[in-house]
Amino acid sequence: MTYGQAYLLGWKKGFNFSGMASRLEFWSFFLINLAIVALPLAVWLLAMQYDYQFGVFIFFALPLSVILLLIMIVPVLAVGCRRMHDIGRSGWWFALCLFIPWFLIVALWLCCLKPASSSR
Template sequence: MDFVESIKTCLRKYAAFNGRASRPEYWWFALFYFLVSVVAAMFSDVLNALVGVAVLLPSLAVGTRRLHDIGKSGWFQLVWFIPLIGWALMIYWLVQPTGPANEYGTGPELPRNDPLEIPPGL
């Protein structure tokens, strides 16, 4: 999943708290949110606040789907409110690889990692 596809997916699933989200989907959207916030803050605080409110729900939704991907409930996002330790724990969870099928679904489609085949004679 690339940058644009991730943003489209997250905005299309604006308030979808069910299912699973892959690592690239979550982190590309997080980068998008950061960049949009920086640009909005350069113009005005009011615009930055509006961007924050507009992207709050999709951010919570993709965070929930990302936690579902590793087999955790979306309610674990409340750990963000615990300074330092909670932040470290959330980042640790969010960088975990996609888990096997669980109660939240079969998981996002991942690219195949076939080993490189070298032709004979090289």
């Protein structure tokens, strides 16, 4: 499976919280979506380096990033929950990131683990 196929599989199963997701599927989906959300802010930052008059662009870049984040939050949670199932944990381990933001570090570390032996 290529990175593109894994990314598209994440969108196809965007509302499916059951089943399993491979490390490739999770990381390609997570990192590509992170890059898409950060892109408007990166363009704003580069424009600010060129000329400070482009600072007003933040009124476009920030809402666009927030809208993209809202669109992607449920599919990212779904692929994260499926990844937790793949390592033999409950999907709530990934969903805790909504309630305890610093738990994202723990959840991302858990997503690096190999699949549970009984799952594959």
